[in-house]
Amino acid sequence: MLRFTYEMKKCIACQACQVACKDKNHLETGTFFRRVATFAHNGTFVHFSGGCHHCEDAACIKACQTQAMHRADDFTVAHDASKCISCHACVWSCPYGAVSISKKTDLAQKCNSCADLRASGSKPACVQACLTHCLDFQETAVNVKTVNEYPEFLAPKTITKPKTMIIN
DSSP, X not given: OXXXXXXXXXXXXXXXXXXXXXXXXXXXXXXXXXXXXXXXXXXXXXXXXXXXXXXXXXXXXXXXXXXXXXXXXXXXXXXXXXXXXXXXXXXXXXXXXOOEEOTTXXXXXXXXXXXXXXXXXXOOHHHHHOTTSOEEEEEOOSSSOBGGGSOTTTSOOOSSOOOXXXXX
């Protein structure tokens, strides 16, 4: 299964992935496709780099009336701006806050896992920028912990089956 993998114990919360994503996608001030956050949990600090989880049962796809949000050929969740009517249904339905509305175009926007870079054989910008190599985008086995299996402070309980694999 093609998905983001994230090794929590390696992350130093440097935010290089967040900055690389923002730069590559020319995102407006205050808009992010990937965010790094630090949480206090069981007497220690835990860092998390989160973005679109390209869910298997994506709520944003179900909510989209025009099929602007759709499953790409590589099974990631993609957005076709030419079909978007800016109804905001995808924004409201995503339990991870991974979809936003562009201030410039008034259309939905989200991480596409740098489909253009991957098509040329490169990794997504966030992965390339990761100093500790805790973030990757790769083909993985299905039997490893995913976001749904982690505490509420990392991800809301959801039935969307997020594909991000967290390695503890």
